[in-house]
Amino acid sequence: MPKIDEYAPAAGRSAIEELKIIASRLKGKTILNVNSTAVGGGVAEILSRMLPMMTELGIKPRWELVKGGEDFYAVTKKFHNALHGTPQRLTAADFQLYRDTMKANLDTLNLDAEVALMHDPQPAGLIDKKPAGAKWVWRCHIDLSNRQDDVWNFLHGYVSRYDAAVISAPSFSQALPVKQFQVPPSIDPLADKNKDLTDAEVAAIMSRLEIPTDKPLISQVSRFDRLKDPLGVIEAFKKIQPYVTARLLLVGGSADDDPEGAEVLAEARTAAEGNPDIMVLCLAPTSNIEINAIQRASAIILQKSLKEGFGLTVSEALWKGKPVIAGAVGGIPLQITHKYSGILTRTIEGTAYWMKRLLHEPAYARKLGENGREHVRENFLLTRHLRDYLLLALYLESGRQEFIHL
Amino acid sequence: MGTKAKEAFRFCTRLTLAEVTGRRAANIQELLEGIRSADDAVIYYHTHRFIKQSHHLVPEGANDFAYWVANTVQADRLGEELTSIDIVQYHSLADIRDAFVKMLERGIAENPGPARTVAPGREFHFMRSIRFSVPTECAAVDYRSFLDCLRTVSVSSLYLHVFEARLRPPYGVDDFSHWFRLNFGDENVGREISRLDPYSYTLEGLRQRIIQIIEKRVQEGSNA
CATH class of the missing domain: 1.20.120 (Four Helix Bundle (Hemerythrin (Met), subunit A))
Structure with missing residues (x-):
């Protein structure tokens, strides 16, 4: 794992110094994180990199996992989908299974800590055993703006007993009797997916992947999912082909274990058939450096989502200093200020117009990319994410003062 | 100086x-x-x-x-x-x-x-906003050490001292101008800084402008 000072070139020396000062006020305190998985998924990815930084800063982080059987995870998967706005049928037995699993975890988990962050619905019910004096935060990574009532009402009973809730975007907020804070997710600038690559490294990877670089590359990196609108991307590109010289690249996973994904991939391949300037590429889920290189080799990066959670892939693209054209949905407008740090679109026609415009105006496109990178530097790096958690811990520990002098 | x-x-x-x-x-x-x-x-x-x-x-x-x-x-x-x-x-x-x-x-x-x-x-x-004031490692005792600090502090620090400072006593005065006036009787630096407008510069641009103002004063001092 990188040392905290290694983040200085990306985040800025002053951001690192600020982190050290904040952390010095929390020295020796235990901050507990509880979620449901140690590997896979955004939460585990962030925690695995953030917790070593806390240790280096003199804080004592702990990480516990909620344990449950397959039936428990089936129920919490339904919770997750229902909160995301995909209708689910929950039975009384499902809710009871959740309560029973929480009870079993309360007997085995060590919840001793000054501050605890409970991530998502899986550990929410552990609030029944909150130690006296501890400060507990429910950290929700899910967009709750279209949540299903029965699941939310059930969770509300737990969440309303926390000291605070944390959400990723203001539009995700719900009526709660506790204070809610906005802490957006983040990208790790030193991870394989985002770290700097030399031109030679990029060229070697593009050559290995057999992606020609003789024309400006427009890419969209995302799984083959209708909500990422790969067919809309192809249609937009076909509209501009009479006017521009460029190549479109759609990159996603192989979709072997996802029937709908396989269907969308097949449709994308059919739509691209016979068009030598449209490539559809499947990469293994571990192809982080390859994705990094493709983004760095691109002239424009698209994220033409029709629906998104936070859409952190946009920050990953902006971090490479590239002009990004993205759907104005979910958390994407927090990452892109239209016409200043990227382009927000709502239609295939709008996406086509801006692709053409940015290809024809490279100086403007470059400025968008530069602004976008600076916006990510200040707002969406792992160091800012850690800083927000530490500030929240200080706020709760300080007795909730609104103006705190460190 | x-x-x-x-x-x-x-x-x-x-x-x-x-x-x-x-x-x-x-x-x-x-x-x-x-x-x-x-x-x-x-x-x-x-x-x-x-x-x-x-x-x-x-x-x-x-x-x-x-x-x-x-x-x-x-x-x-x-x-x-x-x-x-x-x-x-x-x-x-x-x-x-x-x-x-x-x-x-x-x-x-x-x-x-x-x-x-x-x-x-x-x-x-x-x-x-829940606000936190965080001291940095940087402290200045004269024009030159002030310039050194100015080159390294974050833009958040710059913003706090130049613009947000005007919301607290002495009202309407930025921290930099106040310090130069109080410690060196220097009215010119204060006058120049108080004319700076956050809508016309990026904060990085603002940093460079303040550095120029103080460097000019140092130059004038050494020529005097």
Whole structure:
């Protein structure tokens, strides 16, 4: 794992110094994180990199996992989908299974800590055993703006007993009797997916992947999912082909274990058939450096989502200093200020117009990319994410003062 | 220029935690009502914090309210008027709030028709700032050490000392000008710095401008 000072070139020396000062006020305190998985998924990815930084800063982080059987995870998967706005049928037995699993975890988990962050619905019910004096935060990574009532009402009973809730975007907020804070997710600038690559490294990877670089590359990196609108991307590109010289690249996973994904991939391949300037590429889920290189080799990066959670892939693209054209949905407008740090679109026609415009105006496109990178530097790096958690811990520990002098 | 200050200038920085109030506005009338009942922490978030967060977007972005009215409600004229409110010229957040209320009331009075309501998902979200003052390692005792600090502190620090400082006693005066005047009797540096406008520079650009002002004074001092 990188040392905290290694983040200085990306985040800025002053951001690192600020982190050290904040952390010095929390020295020796235990901050507990509880979620449901140690590997896979955004939460585990962030925690695995953030917790070593806390240790280096003199804080004592702990990480516990909620344990449950397959039936428990089936129920919490339904919770997750229902909160995301995909209708689910929950039975009384499902809710009871959740309560029973929480009870079993309360007997085995060590919840001793000054501050605890409970991530998502899986550990929410552990609030029944909150130690006296501890400060507990429910950290929700899910967009709750279209949540299903029965699941939310059930969770509300737990969440309303926390000291605070944390959400990723203001539009995700719900009526709660506790204070809610906005802490957006983040990208790790030193991870394989985002770290700097030399031109030679990029060229070697593009050559290995057999992606020609003789024309400006427009890419969209995302799984083959209708909500990422790969067919809309192809249609937009076909509209501009009479006017521009460029190549479109759609990159996603192989979709072997996802029937709908396989269907969308097949449709994308059919739509691209016979068009030598449209490539559809499947990469293994571990192809982080390859994705990094493709983004760095691109002239424009698209994220033409029709629906998104936070859409952190946009920050990953902006971090490479590239002009990004993205759907104005979910958390994407927090990452892109239209016409200043990227382009927000709502239609295939709008996406086509801006692709053409940015290809024809490279100086403007470059400025968008530069602004976008600076916006990510200040707002969406792992160091800012850690800083927000530490500030929240200080706020709760300080007795909730609104103006705190460190 | 070689004399030492009676009191070192200790650079601090301002960090904020964003609280979501849950209050939303879907049209200009609701925005007005929200601002009317907003406390200082809300006004700070949408004005001072906005400039700091969006500083690299200059010339766009004077405050959150103006940005939403101009770009989401697409009330161009009112958006432009709200953009023109110069928040650093006010000495209290309450005065800033009153300026927005007056401007919005006038805008609504001049356009009495039904308010345009934005599409779901594009509402204005009222937020609050929990503010933290954090001391940095940088302290200056003379012009040269001040320049050294200025080159290394964060833009948050710069913003705190140059613009936010005007909201606390001595009202309307930035920390840098105050320190140079108090310790060296230097009125010129203060005069130059007080003329700086956050809407005309990025904060990095502002840093360079202040460095130029002080370097010029050092140069004049060594020529004297």
